Amino acid sequence: MTRELMELIDNRKISIAKDQLKKMQAVDIAEIINEMDGKNSLLTFRLLSKEVATETFSYLSRDKQAELSILINENELKDIIEDLHFDDMIDYLEEMPANVVKKILKNTSDVERKLINQFLNYPDNSAGSIMTIEYVDLKAGMTVGEALKHVRKTAPDKETIYTCYVIDSTRILEGIISLKSLVLADPQKKVKDVMKTNFISVNTYSDQEEVAALFKKYDLLSVPVVDQENRLVGIITIDDIVDVIDEENTEDFHKMAAIQPSDELYLSASIFSLARKRIQWLLILMVSATISGYIIRKYEAVLQSMVVLAAFMPMLMDTGGNAGSQSSTLVIRGLALGEIKLKDFLKVIWKEIRVSLLVGTALGLINFIRILYIESSSIQVALTVSITLVVTIVVAKVLGGILPLIAKSLKIDPAIMASPLITTIVDAAALITYFRTASWIIGMSF
Amino acid sequence: MTRELMELIDNRKISIAKDQLKKMQAVDIAEIINEMDGKNSLLTFRLLSKEVATETFSYLSRDKQAELSILINENELKDIIEDLHFDDMIDYLEEMPANVVKKILKNTSDVERKLINQFLNYPDNSAGSIMTIEYVDLKAGMTVGEALKHVRKTAPDKETIYTCYVIDSTRILEGIISLKSLVLADPQKKVKDVMKTNFISVNTYSDQEEVAALFKKYDLLSVPVVDQENRLVGIITIDDIVDVIDEENTEDFHKMAAIQPSDELYLSASIFSLARKRIQWLLILMVSATISGYIIRKYEAVLQSMVVLAAFMPMLMDTGGNAGSQSSTLVIRGLALGEIKLKDFLKVIWKEIRVSLLVGTALGLINFIRILYIESSSIQVALTVSITLVVTIVVAKVLGGILPLIAKSLKIDPAIMASPLITTIVDAAALITYFRTASWIIGMSF
Numbered sequence: 001m002t003r004e005l006m007e008l009i010d011n012r013k014i015s016i017a018k019d020q021l022k023k024m025q026a027v028d029i030a031e032i033i034n035e036m037d038g039k040n041s042l043l044t045f046r047l048l049s050k051e052v053a054t055e056t057f058s059y060l061s062r063d064k065q066a067e068l069s070i071l072i073n074e075n076e077l078k079d080i081i082e083d084l085h086f087d088d089m090i091d092y093l094e095e096m097p098a099n100v101v102k103k104i105l106k107n108t109s110d111v112e113r114k115l116i117n118q119f120l121n122y123p124d125n126s127a128g129s130i131m132t133i134e135y136v137d138l139k140a141g142m143t144v145g146e147a148l149k150h151v152r153k154t155a156p157d158k159e160t161i162y163t164c165y166v167i168d169s170t171r172i173l174e175g176i177i178s179l180k181s182l183v184l185a186d187p188q189k190k191v192k193d194v195m196k197t198n199f200i201s202v203n204t205y206s207d208q209e210e211v212a213a214l215f216k217k218y219d220l221l222s223v224p225v226v227d228q229e230n231r232l233v234g235i236i237t238i239d240d241i242v243d244v245i246d247e248e249n250t251e252d253f254h255k256m257a258a259i260q261p262s263d264e265l266y267l268s269a270s271i272f273s274l275a276r277k278r279i280q281w282l283l284i285l286m287v288s289a290t291i292s293g294y295i296i297r298k299y300e301a302v303l304q305s306m307v308v309l310a311a312f313m314p315m316l317m318d319t320g321g322n323a324g325s326q327s328s329t330l331v332i333r334g335l336a337l338g339e340i341k342l343k344d345f346l347k348v349i350w351k352e353i354r355v356s357l358l359v360g361t362a363l364g365l366i367n368f369i370r371i372l373y374i375e376s377s378s379i380q381v382a383l384t385v386s387i388t389l390v391v392t393i394v395v396a397k398v399l400g401g402i403l404p405l406i407a408k409s410l411k412i413d414p415a416i417m418a419s420p421l422i423t424t425i426v427d428a429a430a431l432i433t434y435f436r437t438a439s440w441i442i443g444m445s446f
Numbered sequence: 447m448t449r450e451l452m453e454l455i456d457n458r459k460i461s462i463a464k465d466q467l468k469k470m471q472a473v474d475i476a477e478i479i480n481e482m483d484g485k486n487s488l489l490t491f492r493l494l495s496k497e498v499a500t501e502t503f504s505y506l507s508r509d510k511q512a513e514l515s516i517l518i519n520e521n522e523l524k525d526i527i528e529d530l531h532f533d534d535m536i537d538y539l540e541e542m543p544a545n546v547v548k549k550i551l552k553n554t555s556d557v558e559r560k561l562i563n564q565f566l567n568y569p570d571n572s573a574g575s576i577m578t579i580e581y582v583d584l585k586a587g588m589t590v591g592e593a594l595k596h597v598r599k600t601a602p603d604k605e606t607i608y609t610c611y612v613i614d615s616t617r618i619l620e621g622i623i624s625l626k627s628l629v630l631a632d633p634q635k636k637v638k639d640v641m642k643t644n645f646i647s648v649n650t651y652s653d654q655e656e657v658a659a660l661f662k663k664y665d666l667l668s669v670p671v672v673d674q675e676n677r678l679v680g681i682i683t684i685d686d687i688v689d690v691i692d693e694e695n696t697e698d699f700h701k702m703a704a705i706q707p708s709d710e711l712y713l714s715a716s717i718f719s720l721a722r723k724r725i726q727w728l729l730i731l732m733v734s735a736t737i738s739g740y741i742i743r744k745y746e747a748v749l750q751s752m753v754v755l756a757a758f759m760p761m762l763m764d765t766g767g768n769a770g771s772q773s774s775t776l777v778i779r780g781l782a783l784g785e786i787k788l789k790d791f792l793k794v795i796w797k798e799i800r801v802s803l804l805v806g807t808a809l810g811l812i813n814f815i816r817i818l819y820i821e822s823s824s825i826q827v828a829l830t831v832s833i834t835l836v837v838t839i840v841v842a843k844v845l846g847g848i849l850p851l852i853a854k855s856l857k858i859d860p861a862i863m864a865s866p867l868i869t870t871i872v873d874a875a876a877l878i879t880y881f882r883t884a885s886w887i888i889g890m891s892f
Contacts, residue, residue, distance in 0.1 A: 156630065259775065289761035325703045330720075358717060358718070423768075
C-alpha cells in the first residue's frame, strides 16, 4: 500500500491517489507522508479532505510538521491549527521552531494566546501538560433532556463526549456523568440527580505517572483535571494515557540499562546525543568497578600462588550480577505496578533469602561436580568456587531485593537500582568472598 | 480509610460501615476485602448493594473470589456470576477450582455453557481470550433514530455503547459507528449512510500484543473481533488493553533480566516457583561463562608473568557488559514500540559503530590517564587496558545493536538478547582482546 501510493504520487496519478487515500486511516497516511520529500508530501497532504488533513497533521513527525508549516501558506496553516485538538496543538507548538510559533500566535485572539501560554508553561510530565480543554460541561440544574441537547450541540468540537462534567457558575467541579447514564436516564430528571459525586479527579500538577495509575486502577476513559481551588481546567483522555504508559516504561527500561532517559527517538537522535546519554553512567560504573581491581590487587599473593583461580572469576561475577538483576527487576517492576509496597520490606528480604539459598545451593552443587569431574581441578578449588557461588548469589539476591526498596523510601527512582549498579557491588562482594575462602581452604589444606 | 473500615467491621458497627462503603469505589472496597479474613470479608461483601457487589467481586483477588464463592450460597453466587461482564466471568472461571466451576455451570443454560466452553478454549494471549460479547449490534437498514432507541434499550447490559457494530443477518461485520456519530446524525438517516466501513478489526487468534499495538496506533476505544468468516464474535475494550500493555512490558522486563516470564505475582508466588523461574537462565549463563574461564586458562602464562593484569578484568568486563546492554535495551525497546524495524539493520549498525567509537575513545582516554597517573602503573599496562576498553565497547555496542534484530528476524523474542546474554559474549571478546593486546604490547617492549 505504502509503495503503491508513493509511486502514484511520484507519477502524478493524482485522481487514483486521491481514491486510495480515501480508503486509508489518517495514521497510515501520516506514516507515508513522513517518508516523502517536501514536494511530494505537500502534494499528498493537499489531496486530503479538510477533516482528514487535520487528523493526519496531528500524527506527522515533528520534523515533517515543521517542514509543512513552512511550505503551506498562512491561511491553510491557520485553518489546520485551529481544527487541531487543543492538546495536539500544544504538543505541536512546544516542538516547533520559534518563527513558526510566532506565525501562528500572530493569528490567534488575545484570550486564546493567553490560554496557550498557560498550557505551554505546565511542567513536563504534569497532568496539565497532557490535558485538553475540549470537554462537555453541564450545569447541575439542567434536565437530562436539556443536557443531551447541549451535548449534541457542542459535540463536534469535543475530544470526548462520553463523560460530561458538571460545574457551577465559578467552574467548580460538582459531579461527572457518563453519556451512557444520560442516554439511559429519564429526560425529565435533573442532571444533579443522575450525576456521580464520588468521582476521581487529578490536579494540574499531578505527575502523569500517578494519573496513569489511576486510569489503570479505576478503568477510566477520561479524568477531570482541577486547579488548587477545585475549578475544572481540563480533562485527560485514555489515548494520551496509553502514550504515557509507554513513555514511563521506556524510561524505566532505559534507567535499568544505565542510560540517561529521554524521549528522543533512537533512529533520529544524533550520535553525540546518544553518546552523551550513555557515557555518564558508564563512567560512574567504570570508576566504581575499579574497587574490584583494588580487591584483586590486595589478594595478588593468593592469585600469584594459584593462577587457576582467575579462571573462575568471570563465571562468579557474571552469575552474581545476573542473580542480583533478576531480583532487582522483579522488585522494581512490582513497585512500578503497585504490587509491592514499601511495607513489604521484610517479606521481600525473607523471600529473597530463601529463594537465593535454593538457587545458590543448586548451582553450587552443579558447579562443584563440574569442576571436580569435568575440569578435573582439585577439590579445594571446587570447594572454594562453589562456596563463593552460594554466598555471592545470596548477597546478590538480597541486595537486588532491598536496594530498589531503599531507593524508593529515599524518593529516588528504584529503576536506578538495576543490574548495572548491582553488578558492580556484587562483583566486589564476590571477589572478597572468593579470596578469603581460597586463603582459608587452600591455606588450611596445603 | 482502609484501617478505619476494618475497625468498624471488626467491632460490628454495621450501619456506619455501610455508610462508609457507599462513598467508596468498588476497586478500593475490593482491596480492603482482599486483606480481611473469610468471616469479615463475607460480612463486608454482604453490606454492598447488588450492583456494587458485582463490580467489587470482579476486582477481588483470585484467592478471595474462590473463598467467597464457597462461603456464599448457591443463589447469591449465581446472581453475581450472571451480572459479571462476560469477559470478567471467563477470567474468573479460568482460575477457579473445578468444584466451583461445576457449581456454576450447573445453573447455566445449554447455550451459555457452550459459549463459555468456547471462550475458555481460546489460547492464552489471543484476542479471543480477552474479548467480551457485550456489545451493541445494529443493522445497516435501521434509521439513526431506531438505532438510538435500540442502544438505549440494550445499553444496561453492555460493556461499552460508545462504539456500535453493524452486522448483516449472518453476523458478518459490515461497519462500525460511534455513539457520537449517532447522536450527531439526522435521526431519519440510515445507519448504512453514517457508519464507517474502513475500520480496524482483529481475528480471534490475533496475538494480544498486536491488538494492543493497533489500539495505540489508531487511538481506539474498542475493536471488533471477527472469526475466519468475518463474522463478529466479540469486542475488546481499552481497559483490558491497558492491562495487556502492562503484562507485555512485564514480560519484557523479566526476559531481559533472564527470568522465565509468568503472570504470577511476586508476593504471592511460592519460593520454589520463583527459584524455578530464575534457575534455568542462571544455569545456561553460568555454563556459557565458563568459556571465559577457558580463555583465561589459555593465557595463564601471560597472567602469571603479570598478575597485575587481573586487577583490570572486572572493570573491562563490567564496562563491556554495560555498554552492550545499553545498546540492546535501546534496540529491544525500539522494536517493541515499532520505532525500529528490521529494515533499519544497517542504520543501527552504523549508528552503534559511531556512538561506540565516541564513547569508547572517551572512556579509553580517561582510563589511560587514570592508570598512568593515579594508579601509577606502567605505560604498557595503561595502553593494554585502554585499547582493550575501546575494542570491547565497540564490540559490545555493535553486538548489542544487532543481536536483537537478528533474533527478531528469526522470530525469536528480541528481549532475550538483553544484558545477561550479551555480557557473556562480551566477556569472552574482552578477555581475548585483553590478553592478545597484552602479549603484543608487553612482549614488544619488555
